[in-house]
Amino acid sequence: MKRHLIASVVVGIFALSVGEAQAATITIDSFDDGTQTLSATTRNSTVFDAVTGSASEILGGERDIQLTIVENRFGSNLNAEVDALPPSSEPGILAISNDTGVSSKTLITWDGEDENGLNIDLTAGGINKFFRFDVLSVDLGAVLTLSVMDNNGTATLTKNLSPTFESISVIFKFNAFDNATAIDFSNVNSISLEITGEEKLDFSADSLVATVPEPLTILGSGLALVFGGLLKREYDKKQTISQHKG
Template identity: 65%
Template structure:
C-alpha cells in the first residue's frame, strides 16, 4: 500500500509542477477574442489592419493580408477572412473560400506603429514551441510560421490535415530553419501564412507560445516515478536473495 502511495505522490507532484509551469510561461500571441476584422477579396490582394489595446493581441496590433491565388469567376466568387470578437459572434478566426477559389491568408503581429514586439517568446527560457489551436479544417492546408528579429527571419512549415475536431498545430522552436541566427528573447514580429486547397475553410481559436502539453510531461513523470519505485523494489529483492555471510 505504501509503495503505491509513494508512486502517486511522485507522479502527482510532478504533474502539478508541470501544469503550473505551463500556465506561468504561456504567452498568448492572439486569442482572436477582440479586434474585430472582416476582409473579402475576389482578385489580387486585400490588406486590413486593426489595433486593439487589450491583451488578446500581443502588443495590441494584428495585420491580415488576403491574397487570391485562383478564382475562375471573380465577378461572383470570393474568399473571406474574419476575426469575430463581437458579443453576438463566436470569438474565433475564420477563413472561407467559395467553390474553386484558392487563397492565402497572412496574419502578422509586429506591435503598434511597427515599433516591433520586443518579445521573449521563450518566457524566460521555459517555452519550447508555438501552438496554433485549430477548431476545424475541411481540407489540407500549408501553414508557415515565421519569427523575425533585427538580424533575420526563421520559419517553419507544417501541413494541416483535414479535421473536424479540435487539433493543435505545433511549431517547435528548435525545428525552425535559421533559428540559431536569431534571438528568440527579442522577437520583433511573428507571422502566420495559411494556404489551403480550393474551397478551403478553417476556424481557429488562438495561437500561443508555450511549453509542451501537460499530458506529454505527465508521461515523462509516470516513467520517472514508476522507474524509481521499480528500481528500489528490484534492489530490495537483490539484497534479500544474496546469501548471508
C-alpha cells in the same frame, strides 16, 4: 508506505506541471478582440487591414492581416474574416472563406503597434517549447507557414493540413524551425502566420499560443524519473542484502 509515497509524488508532479503550463503560456492571438473583415475579388489583388486590441488577447496589441487572391476563375468575392464579436457564449474565431473558383493566401502578422516590434521572450524563461495553433475545421487542404523573426533573421516552419471537421491542435516545435539555431526565441521581434488554401476553402481557428508540453506529457516524464529512481534504490538494496548473506 511506498504506495502513499508514489501517490504523493504523482499528485505533486501533476500539480506542478499544470501550474507551470498555465504560468508559461503566452497568447499570440485569441481572436477574441479586434474585429476585422477583408474582401477582395481580382486575381493577384492584395488588401490589408490592421486593428489594435488588448495586449492580453493580441500579442503586441496589434494584428495585421494581408489577403491576396492567388486564383479567381469566375470573378467571385473572397472573404477573410476575423470574428471578434461572437455571441457571448462562444469564443472569437479566425474564419477564411474562398468562393467557388477562388484560392487565397492570408498573412497575419504580430509585430507590435506601428511595427515597433515585440521584443518578447516566447520561451518564458526557457519553459515554452512550441507554438500551438488550435484549428476548428478545414474542409479542403490548406498549408500553414509560421515565421519568427529576431534581430538576426527569420525562421520558418510549414505544416500541411488535411480536411477535418474536428478540432485539432497544430504543433510548431521551436527546435523544428529551419534556421532555428540562429534565431533567439527569447527575443522575438515579430511573428507571422501564412494560410494558403485550395479553391473554395472554408477554414476556422480559435487561437495561437506559445506554450509548454501538455501536463500529461510532463507527468509521464516525471513519473519515469521517479519510478526509475525507486527501482534503482530497490535494486541496490537487494544487492546489498545479497552481499551480506554471501
